[in-house]
Amino acid sequence: xxxxxxxxxxxxxxxxxxxxxxxxxxxxxxxxxxxxxxxxxxxxxxxxxxxxxxxxxxxxxxxxxxxxxxxxxxxxxxxxxxxxxxxxxxxxxxxxxxxxxxxxxxxxxxxxxxxxxxxxxxxxxxxxxxxxxxxxxxxxxxxxxxxx
Amino acid sequence: xxxxxxxxxxxxxxxxxxxxxxxxxxxxxxxxxxxxxxxxxxxxxxxxxxxxxxxxxxxxxxxxxxxxxxxxxxxxxxxxxxxxxxxxxxxxxxxxxxxxxxxxxxxxxxxxxxxxxxxxxxxxxxxxxxxxxxxxxxxxxxxxxxxxxxxxxxxxxxxxxxxxxxxxxxxxxxxxxxxxxxxxxxxxxxxxxxxxxxxxxxxxxxxxxxxxxxxxxxxxxxxxxxxxxxxxxxxxxxxxxxxxxxxxxxxxxxxxxxxxxxxxxxxxxxxxxxxxxxxxxxxxxxxxxxxxxxxxxxxxxxxxxxxxxxxxxxxxxxxxxxxxxxxxxxxxxxxxxxxxxxxxxxxxxxxxxxxxxxxxxxxxxxxxxxxxxxxxxxxxxxxxxxxxxxxxxxxxxxxxxxxxxxxxxxxxxxxxxxxxxxxxxxxxxxxxxxxxxxxxxxxxxxxxxxxxxxxxxxxxxxxxxxxxxxxxxxxxxxxxxxxxxxxxxxxxxxxxxxxxxxxxxxxxxxxxxxxxxxxxxxxxxxxxxxxxxxxxxxxxxxxxxxxxxxxxxxxxxxxxxxxxxxxxxxxxxxxxxxxxxxxx
Numbered sequence: 001x002x003x004x005x006x007x008x009x010x011x012x013x014x015x016x017x018x019x020x021x022x023x024x025x026x027x028x029x030x031x032x033x034x035x036x037x038x039x040x041x042x043x044x045x046x047x048x049x050x051x052x053x054x055x056x057x058x059x060x061x062x063x064x065x066x067x068x069x070x071x072x073x074x075x076x077x078x079x080x081x082x083x084x085x086x087x088x089x090x091x092x093x094x095x096x097x098x099x100x101x102x103x104x105x106x107x108x109x110x111x112x113x114x115x116x117x118x119x120x121x122x123x124x125x126x127x128x129x130x131x132x133x134x135x136x137x138x139x140x141x142x143x144x145x146x147x148x
Numbered sequence: 149x150x151x152x153x154x155x156x157x158x159x160x161x162x163x164x165x166x167x168x169x170x171x172x173x174x175x176x177x178x179x180x181x182x183x184x185x186x187x188x189x190x191x192x193x194x195x196x197x198x199x200x201x202x203x204x205x206x207x208x209x210x211x212x213x214x215x216x217x218x219x220x221x222x223x224x225x226x227x228x229x230x231x232x233x234x235x236x237x238x239x240x241x242x243x244x245x246x247x248x249x250x251x252x253x254x255x256x257x258x259x260x261x262x263x264x265x266x267x268x269x270x271x272x273x274x275x276x277x278x279x280x281x282x283x284x285x286x287x288x289x290x291x292x293x294x295x296x297x298x299x300x301x302x303x304x305x306x307x308x309x310x311x312x313x314x315x316x317x318x319x320x321x322x323x324x325x326x327x328x329x330x331x332x333x334x335x336x337x338x339x340x341x342x343x344x345x346x347x348x349x350x351x352x353x354x355x356x357x358x359x360x361x362x363x364x365x366x367x368x369x370x371x372x373x374x375x376x377x378x379x380x381x382x383x384x385x386x387x388x389x390x391x392x393x394x395x396x397x398x399x400x401x402x403x404x405x406x407x408x409x410x411x412x413x414x415x416x417x418x419x420x421x422x423x424x425x426x427x428x429x430x431x432x433x434x435x436x437x438x439x440x441x442x443x444x445x446x447x448x449x450x451x452x453x454x455x456x457x458x459x460x461x462x463x464x465x466x467x468x469x470x471x472x473x474x475x476x477x478x479x480x481x482x483x484x485x486x487x488x489x490x491x492x493x494x495x496x497x498x499x500x501x502x503x504x505x506x507x508x509x510x511x512x513x514x515x516x517x518x519x520x521x522x523x524x525x526x527x528x529x530x531x532x533x534x535x536x537x538x539x540x541x542x543x544x545x546x547x548x549x550x551x552x553x554x555x556x557x558x559x560x561x562x563x564x565x566x567x568x569x570x571x572x573x574x575x576x577x578x579x580x581x582x583x584x585x586x587x588x589x590x591x592x593x594x595x596x597x598x599x600x601x602x603x604x605x606x607x608x609x610x611x612x613x614x615x616x617x618x619x620x621x622x623x624x625x626x627x628x629x630x631x632x633x634x635x636x637x638x639x640x641x642x643x644x645x646x647x648x649x650x651x652x653x654x655x656x657x658x659x660x661x662x663x664x665x666x667x668x669x670x671x672x673x674x675x676x677x678x679x680x681x682x683x684x685x686x687x688x689x690x691x692x693x694x695x696x697x698x699x700x701x702x703x704x705x706x707x708x709x710x711x712x713x714x715x716x717x718x719x720x721x722x723x724x725x726x727x728x729x730x731x732x
Contacts, residue, residue, distance in 0.1 A: 008701070009698075009699060009700065009701040010428075010432070010700045010701035010702075011438075011700060011701020011702045011703075012701070013701050014701050038699075039699065042691075042692070042695030042696070042698070042699070043692075043695070052578070052581070052582070053373075053376050053377060053421070053422070053582075054421050054422075054425075054696075057382075057421075057422065057425040057426070058425060058696070058699065060425065060429070060524060061425040061428060061429060061696075061699070061700055064428075064429045064432060064517065064520060065432070065700060065701070067516065067517060067520060068432055068514065068517055071514065071516045071517070
């Protein structure tokens with residue numbers, strides 16, 4: 001099995017990454033695996049007892065985000081799959097899926113402008129990209145512009 | 149007279165009727181022995197029923213608040229005449245020994261930790277009156293506060309706790325527990341070395357925990373745990389989308405009303421936890437910015453939540469302390485909340501007009517996503533929902549009518565939760581896990597921490613300071629309480645803030661003419677809840693919404709929330725202020 005892994009969170013900031021994945025899939029004719037990492041750490045500060053209920057809702061939200069990305073890729077004639085993983089560190093999940101699928105490419109999004117919580121800096125992204133390449137042998141591609 | 153004689157005859161026949169005279173003496177001795185305790189008890193009773201001179205009075209602080217647990221000693225020279233302790237309402241009663249002559253000079257000494265020892269000497273005419281009537285009501289004795297090192301330590305601990313919560317350095321519950329533990333550590337380990345370090349003991353601390361609040365929250369948590377699993381939120385949100393017919397402005401209005409009504413009966417955090425994911429899905433389906441729906445929703449949740457007693461933890465605190473019932477909140481706050489909601493809707497439609505119009509023009513509605521939305525927008529447990537609806541309606545009825553029979557809201561909540569559990573028979577372990585114990589522990593620790601600053605006198609000083617600032621002016625007091633609490637709630641977690649403010653409001657309500665209508669409690673409710681819209685950290689519901697939105701790629705940063713939320717605070721608090729002035 002081989003393919004292109006593209007981790008997304010949804011929203012406008014994920015659009016260049018999705019576009020780049022579609023572009024790469026078009027060039028390589030490989031299937032895309034959109035990855036959504038479910039992380040409920042934010043509940044620790046608010047209401048941990050609600051984890052049971054909210055995890056189902058967040059799972060559904062993740063599927064919805066993946067469905068939107070898949071629909072976009074399929075409209076352009078690409079084969080796209082959605083994968084949800086529950087975890088605390090997105091990097092570990094990307095590497096884990098990469099190994100499972102023996103993926104050829106990993107599309108890594110870069111921060112657009114303002115830094116928000118959980119968004120990597122450019123340096124961290126580059127460092128993380130090199131780490132993925134060393135660990136899995138997959139080639140890391142960074143979106144250029146909006147990827148269109 | 150006849151009955152008396154008959155009894156004498158019977159006694160005689162009992163003894164004389166025995167066959168052997170030799171047994172009469174030991175029998176009499178036995179009877180006397182058996183009768184002895186009765187005889188001695190009668191003697192004691194006779195002594196006690198002899199009229200004892202009684203001294204009564206009241207102890208209060210400089211803010212005219214009753215002081216409980218004060219040690220009161222009546223003495224004459226070196227001789228202690230009587231001792232007693234003041235009760236919750238500050239009253240005390242001293243019983244002097246009956247039959248003893250009343251001395252010519254009597255003093256009453258009052259001792260209480262964190263207060264200066266005070267002695268009151270009874271005037272001669274009071275002593276004479278006591279001799280004649282055996283009863284004397286002494287004048288109210290006012291104790292002055294004493295600033296001890298314990299005062300500063302308790303203050304420092306409380307401020308530190310607030311800072312840890314505000315900066316997010318520790319979980320709320322852990323911060324409150326740390327504060328409580330430090331207070332006890334200082335009192336138990338420090339005070340034996342230096343008396344001035346004393347704050348209060350565990351037994352005193354327990355007195356400050358409001359169990360009405362704890363049980364009300366616990367009962368409501370169980371009911372919510374059942375309701376949230378029925379899929380009613382997802383269904384409601386989907387129906388809101390369908391009702392709007394694709395008109396995004398109408399969708400915003402419906403979602404705000406739905407979220408607001410849900411928040412009025414359930415806690416805001418749960419409401420937003422369940423509404424946020426489905427709202428994001430609707431936004432994605434319509435191709436609009438999710439924040440254009442989420443921000444109005446969370447603001448509506450913060451505003452409308454205060455229309456009922458059970459809508460927010462702050463209202464539960466206020467209702468329990470101020471003895472304000474379910475009906476009182478409905479009558480005195482709900483119209484103001486509706487007014488504020490109208491203003492909030494208009495404001496949100498204006499600030500998000502471009503986000504909402506842009507998407508309509510784009511025609512970016514995704515049919516695939518809408519189909520998925522429809523699949524999930526259904527009631528998953530209709531039977532449970534029906535039963536929860538019946539029990540919920542019964543609870544609301546009891547909340548409304550229960551006040552007539554002094555049925556506490558906490559009792560209604562626990563009865564409702566139990567009825568629901570018995571009726572639907574869920575996995576009890578799951579239900580117990582659904583109760584947010586960390587929040588309940590937080591409340592208990594918080595009550596103790598607030599109790600500590602109350603005990604050492606910080607609350608009295610704050611109350612006194614505000615009292616001096618506003619004087620007898622109720623209008624000024626209302627404005628000060630509403631706007632101060634609204635602005636402070638943007639930076640301080642509103643639950644500890646409200647808990648600390650309650651005794652202050654209690655003092656102001658008792659001392660400002662016209663404030664006995666409890667209007668200042670409603671001002672606190674409005675300020676602390678609507679103030680939550682002023683910043684991201686102003687309310688837990690904001691944090692939860694931001695957390696979920698972040699995981700869907702829509703960041704709500706501190707500055708973004710401040711920019712959109714602070715004007716909303718000004719609008720809603722202004723409208724609610726106008727209402728409170730009309731109402732009171």
